[in-house]
Amino acid sequence: MAIAGPMVETVLGGVRMTDRIVVPFEGPGAGIGELTWGQQKVWTLMQQAGTSLSMGGAVPVADGRTVQDLAVELAFFMCRYASMRVRIRSGEDGAVVQEVSGSGAHALGIIDVADDEDPALTAQRLADQWDATPFDHAQEWPIRMAAVRARGVVTHVVVTISHVATDGAGIAVMLTDLAERDPVTGEPKNPAPTMGPLELAAQQRTPAGQRQNEASLRHWERILRSASPLRFGPHVDRGEPRYRRAYFESRALHMASKAVAARLGAPESSVMLAGYAVVVARLTGINPSLIQVVVSNRFRPGIADVSHPLSVNGLFMADAANVSFDEAVERTQRASALCSKYAYYDPRQLEELRARISEERGDVIELSCLFNDRRLGADTDVSMPAPSRQALDAARDESTFRWGEPFAEYLDKLMVQVSATSDAVELEVQVDTHHVSANEARALVLELESLVVRAVG
Known part of the structure; x- marks a missing residue:
């Protein structure tokens, strides 16, 4: 050329x-x-x-x-x-x-x-x-x-x-x-x-595209009409920096999530989302957990190989706090399937729907708890042997937590993004500390690690 x-x-x-x-x-x-x-x-x-x-x-x-x-x-x-x-x-x-x-x-x-x-x-x-x-x-x-x-x-x-x-x-x-x-x-x-x-x-404007949009909006409406309006407690001014991000790297969480996924025959992403749903419910005292989950939509026919953005937020709700972790993963899988199926919609119409429901209920339905698993191709290896308790304990001793550069502005109250290195999971926590304190953010990821490690058995 x-x-x-x-x-x-x-x-x-x-x-x-x-x-x-x-x-x-x-x-x-x-x-x-x-x-x-x-x-x-x-x-x-x-x-x-x-x-x-x-x-x-x-x-x-x-x-x-x-x-x-x-x-x-x-x-x-x-x-x-x-x-x-x-x-x-x-x-x-x-x-x-x-x-x-x-x-x-x-x-x-x-x-x-x-x-x-x-x-x-x-x-x-x-x-x-x-x-x-x-x-x-x-x-x-x-x-x-x-x-x-x-x-x-x-x-x-x-x-x-x-x-x-x-x-x-x-x-x-x-x-x-x-x-x-x-x-x-x-x-x-x-x-x-x-x-x-x-x-x-143009495809999204076709009758087939509009049917998908309408089905997705019905899913959101069903959940929004039944959910508690609050996700977190009242605003508490904890000074500056208000909008913070932290990074938690854990080889133990990497090993444990793979082992639990293999034992249950579930995707690793479901194990991680189940753990997040549980610890968020424990943190807030609000159950079921209502979480916006980033869905890529590349599983839909004909669009797997495009470059333009396909990821939008799906709406996930599951009662995972008062059951065994195995049951929490099973409930998460069912709720995740619906979340992904109906995460394809016209954002303008969704905002109109949210505004209408909030007006009818007399409360703004808060959707400021998010989860984004950015790992690609994390297939479950069902033949993988479970790590020993000694190996998991040694790996937990290596886990690190650090604060990164704060945000000047931030749109939500809590978001966890999951990435992976060759042998560890990295969680990036984005938080509005006036609603979730810095100590609570740190405790959340440590509890997530502990929860999944205990579930190895």
């Missing part, structure tokens, strides 16, 4: 580059239309948070790739995925619309570091600055990419993508497609996705 084209500004995402390579692109799916349901949800969150909820970071390059190689990778993303060619603006009637371009030019930024500078620090500074700088979605492509060079050799690549263009599973699709290109021709292994954001938005 030739790297040539019109001049492109050397400032990317508000950061001036040392140099740049112009990357022309051309791809299918061009047109103008409304946002998909997933994009609508993300767009609303972005406007409320005042950020692009960006994903990405700085990645070391140790395989000899050059700036030309990285430019080809950027071109691959721009040509193959229509969501990377989206600009978002107000339409003639004032509604938000997206415009997918069929061709154009982007730029790979290049930053050269001085001999006495650390390229890793430069790459991380750029990643942090891009993460903190909202995209101009009406003018800017939703992906930023730059190479960091030291003495003429690429040491890092920095990539930041706006959440309105993709989600975690979408990035995984993009990276898999990139890795599976033919090493000689550079051609991808699989055909390009045919379901771009405009095509998906």
Whole structure:
């Protein structure tokens, strides 16, 4: 692929580059239309948070790739995925619309570091600055990419993508497609996705799409009309920082959740969600647990390989506090199946439904407890032997809890996100400490670990 084209500004995402390579692109799916349901949800969150909820970071390059190689990778993303060619603006009637371009030019930024500078620090500074700088979605492509060079050799690549263009599973699709290109021709292994954001938005407007939307709204209405309006206790001013995040890394929780899943023949995600439902009920004294669970929707026909965001919140409710943990997992599996089935809807209509129910009940139904299992492909190995009590106790001694950088603003009261390293589970806890104290947040993850470890048997 030739790297040539019109001049492109050397400032990317508000950061001036040392140099740049112009990357022309051309791809299918061009047109103008409304946002998909997933994009609508993300767009609303972005406007409320005042950020692009960006994903990405700085990645070391140790395989000899050059700036030309990285430019080809950027071109691959721009040509193959229509969501990377989206600009978002107000339409003639004032509604938000997206415009997918069929061709154009982007730029790979290049930053050269001085001999006495650390390229890793430069790459991380750029990643942090891009993460903190909202995209101009009406003018800017939703992906930023730059190479960091030291003495003429690429040491890092920095990539930041706006959440309105993709989600975690979408990035995984993009990276898999990139890795599976033919090493000689550079051609991808699989055909390009045919379901771009405009095509998906059109599908969601069809009678079949509207039937799914109506069924999902009935599920939400049924739960919202029966749930307690409160999730947490009253507001208590505990000073600053109010909005905090913490990280809990546990090899014991990793081992135990796998063992319990294998023993029960259940998904690991169900074990983790069951544990969360139990400890939240114990923390708040409110049962059944009502939790918004992030659902990817990629299990639905025809959209597994798209890049644009498909994750929305499903509504999960289960009485898991006063039963055995095995029973809690079973109840969680049943409730999770309904949660996932009905997590595909028009967000605007859902908000109208929530407002109507709150008005009729005379109470705002609080939905500020969230759970997001970001692990991909965590299959249950039913043949896996259970770890010994000695091994679990030793692993628990290694567990770590630390506070990260606080949020300037935060939209919810409690959220736990699950990630995994090669041999541990990492829980990221996001909390409004005026409703869930810092001590309660720490106690919650420790109790979750203890609960699942005890359930190994």
